[in-house]
Amino acid sequence: ALRRFEAEGRQPGDLPLVQWAGETALLNIQQAFLGICLAVDRPFLGPFIRHVVAPLARLFPMGKGPSDELGTRVADILQRQGEQRERLTQGLFLEGKGIERLEKAFSTTLISQPILERIAAASREGQLPRGNPKDLLDEALAGFIIRPEEADAVLAAEAARRAALAVDTFSPDEYRRSGDPIQPPDPLGEEDPEFAELHLL
Structure with missing residues (x-):
């Protein structure tokens, strides 16, 4: 990190x-x-280290770990799109459906956040009814607080968020098949092909 x-x-x-x-x-x-x-675990030395050295090390620790405040600042940096995040994540391998969904949810949420904040402000000022800004899109459109493309951006962000949170689903048969144990090779018969592959690795 220092380098x-x-x-x-x-x-x-x-x-x-x-x-x-x-x-x-x-x-x-x-x-x-x-x-x-x-x-x-040595006579005399072991008890001395466990009962004298270890407690002293706890009293005078080399490190207590990052504070919550510092962790919040780091999280804020990593959740803010821009040159710094691009530089920090440059060269990362991001291929894969899960990572792609997560990155899409991240970028679309950043776009929709100011729109939702505008709806929330209008709700506080009495221009819109009270409620979750995501549930007030129609009212915000009717009151000309947001434009149609902004409503679409909020809906796209919500869809991307749900896709990122979704888990894989399996039918009961698929689930049972995934838990089938691999049979060990028969010493008197033919070796199981899956074990043959493992032996080659």
Whole structure:
């Protein structure tokens, strides 16, 4: 994280990410050190490390992990579309239906958010009835608060969100077949082809 921060010219916006990575690494070191302390099983040395060194390590930790405030700042950076997110995710392999659906939901939600905020503001000001902005699209259209293409953008974002949250469905037969155990090879007969493939790997 530090090397990348230096290589990319010490971008000020990346500081929360570097801090989060550093504090997480220190927490992992702390947990690994405590694990080593608890695993020492030698006469005299083991009890000393477990009962003296390990408690002292807990009192003076190398890392406590990132704070919730820092985690919120990092999440905000990663959820904001723009040059920084593009730079951070450059080169990531995103092929696959699940990732594609998630990215589509992310981008369409960012487009629809200001529209929904406008509907919510109109609802607070009494121009629209109270309720979920997504349920007030028709009223917002009728009151000329949003344009038809903006209503379409909100509907597209909601459809993309539902598609990203949807889970795969299986018929009972498909589900039962997916749980069939692989039979071990018969020592007196022909080897199961699935096991033959496993042996080749």
